[in-house]
Amino acid sequence: MLALNTIHGKFIKYTLLLLTIPPTIFLISFYYAFRTEVITDAYHDMCDEISNQQKAISGWLNHHEDLLKFVASNPSIIHLPEMRLDNFKSFLSAHNDFNSIVLFDKYGDVKESVPTFTTANVADREYFIRARNGQATATSPLISRLSGDYIIIISQPVYGKEHEFEGVIIGAISFKTLTEEFSLSETNNSTRPYLIDAKSHAVLANVDKNAPPNIIPPQKTDGTPQSYINTNGVRVLGISTAINDDKWILAIERPFNSILSRMESFLISFFLVSIITLTVILPLIKKYISATVKPIETISTLSTTLLNNISNTACPYINMNKAPQEVVTLYHNFCDMAKKISSYVQELELSNLTDPLTGLANRRSLEKDGCKVIEICRRSGVSCTCLVLDLDHFKSVNDTFGHQAGDTALQTVSAILKNHTRSSDICARFGGEEFTILASSTTAEAAMYLAEKIRREVEATPVTYDSITFNITASIGVAELSHEIQACSTALEDGIRAADCAMYTAKKNGRNRSAQWSDEDCSMA
Structure with a gap:
């Protein structure tokens, strides 16, 4: 990491400031200068789009109301009932938008329908009441009893020769026909325009579903565009306008992310x-x-x-x-x-x-590097074993042959230990005639095998000093380090203590032998 309080760091720091501050100021200024303009342009585009859609949908509804009005004005549907069915079939054949056509009498009962179906009296329905009052009507989507789909019912009053009210004629159009004609969305999750029921505030394609009321976008004005959080929890720019005699609301929303994306x-x-x-x-x-x-x-x-x-x-x-x-x-x-x-x-x-006499590691080196060996074994999930070797009757060797002969014996044993240990092990002179081996990736059983090999070779190797030749033996204790999680220094200390205890057990049992630590023979208290 670059230090900013150095010569190099200060030079780089001021260079970076000179290179980054001007572009940053430009980016910030550009963002705030053009953000409002981009939003305003998007708002005006939305106003134009919703105005065009409003005119197109209103014209479409008026056209279909006029088609039905033409049928309602035909005297034959009242005075020539034998021709009525053929007229209705011809009308549906010529105008595919209509799914069905029904003629009700002035009391709300069915007089003729194509396709044929029976229904209850509709005198209390809003579209019948409005038609009876001389008003053409396009309803909000209803569920068709014939197909189960959403339909729009368009109604027109039917009058007799004296302009007396004779009944109501209705035509059913699939709501999907309207949405596909004008590429309307059936949900408010799209950037396309969608229709909302003015009373329930539900999307017209879901008027019969238990959906929460929608947040109605602001009405179209020439004022400043307003943003808001819509029903889906998204910040949007929206606009709406009334349609179909204020029964519907035509709305359009644009997420801020999409408006500002370019x-x-x-x-x-x-x-x-x-x-x-x-x-x-x-x-x-x-x-x-x-x-x-x-x-x-x-x-x-x-x-x-x-x-x-x-x-x-x-x-x-x-x-x-x-x-x-x-x-x-x-x-x-x-x-x-x-x-x-x-x-x-x-x-x-x-x-x-390093021990100057034997060339082995000394006690300080064992304590320093022993933790590293233990940690490596722990991370690898393998065993680590400690061996403690002590020369038998070494004091008598010094007393009988002299200390220089004793030093030669120590050097001879050290050479044997070096030959039987690996580079990953630690072989150290622990003090006096006592040696310690920390064997990595070695179980207690393998360590006992190693101890016996070393013991037999020590016993079989003569020590020669000047013209003196003699043999020595060794007692060896073996202890596998605990797998419990503890400080490595504690684990090493406990391992040496246990191996030392096992070594004394070997001496107690006659010397010149190896022994493995056990709870029965040693106490760690």
């Missing part, structure tokens, strides 16, 4: 172009300043690394051809100094973690 697409494109331009320019700027800044940054980073890990620090290669001479000298002197310090520290760490 403008937002332009802004996003501009933004992406700006980002690409910035991506191209920024590496050139960084390259321009890197010749001087990079060596200084490297020295700063290296000094921090040297402070945290002084034993493993190396200077990376940097092309210094274009750097000032002072920076080149500073860089090379610092790298030489870091290399010398790192070499001295590595020597000190090696002597601090």
Whole structure:
């Protein structure tokens, strides 16, 4: 991550500000300057669309009312009943929009129908009452008893020769015919116009369903467009107008997202172009300043690394051809100094973690690296076992042959341990004549097999010092580390203690043998 309080960081920061602030100001200004204009244009387009649809639907309804009025004005439907059925069939054949036609008498009973059906008296129906009062009517959608589909009923009064009221003629038109004719939506989830019942505020295609009332868009005006949250919880721009003698409401809604999408697409494109331009320019700027800044940054980073890990620090290669001479000298002197310090520290760490007599890891190294082995075994889901080896009667070896012979014995045993352990194991001189092996990916059974191999080879290998040759034996304790989740230092300590206890059990049972830790022989209290 780029640090802004460095030379490099400050230069990049101010460069980025100069490159990003002007486009950002432009984007914000453009958005607020054109947003209102885009919304107003969309509103005017919606006004034009709903006006055209209002005229078209009203004309369509008037046309079908006139067709039915023509039939109602034919004297034969009253005075020539024998011709009435043929006239009705001819009418339906010529006008496919109509599904059926029915003639009611002045009392509301059926006199003739095509197709034939019987129905209850309709004298109390609104369309009959309005026709009786001389008004043509187009109803809201009703469910047809014949087809089960939504239909619109258009009614016209029928008069006799003396202009006396003789009955009502109605024609049924499928509501789907209307929606398909004018590409109307049957729900308010579309951007197409849709029809709402003025009384129930339900979408006309769902007037018989238990749907919640719709939020009616504002009436068409010449004022400022208004946005609102519609029935579906979407912010929209909407407009509506009354139709069909104010029984229906023609509405149209446009989601704000779709209205502003083109403008937002332009802004996003501009933004992406700006980002690409910035991506191209920024590496050139960084390259321009890197010749001087990079060596200084490297020295700063290296000094921090040297402070945290002084034993493993190396200077990376940097092309210094274009750097000032002072920076080149500073860089090379610092790298030489870091290399010398790192070499001295590595020597000190090696002597601090290695037993000088045997070349094995010492107790401090075991405690330091043992946790790493335990954690690796835990993550891998494998066993980890501790072995503790102690030379039998080692004090008598020192007393009989001298301490230098005892040191040779320790070196001989150390060589045997090295040959029987892997690079993933830790083999350490724990103190005096006691050794510890931390074996990774090893069960207690496998560790017992390893312990016996080591024990037999120690017993079979003679120790030679000057002209003296003697043999030694070893007692070995084995303990598998607990699988319970605990601190690795605690697990290591408990494992060594258990293996040590098992080793003393082996000595108690006669020495020169291996023993596995058990609750019966040892107590961890």
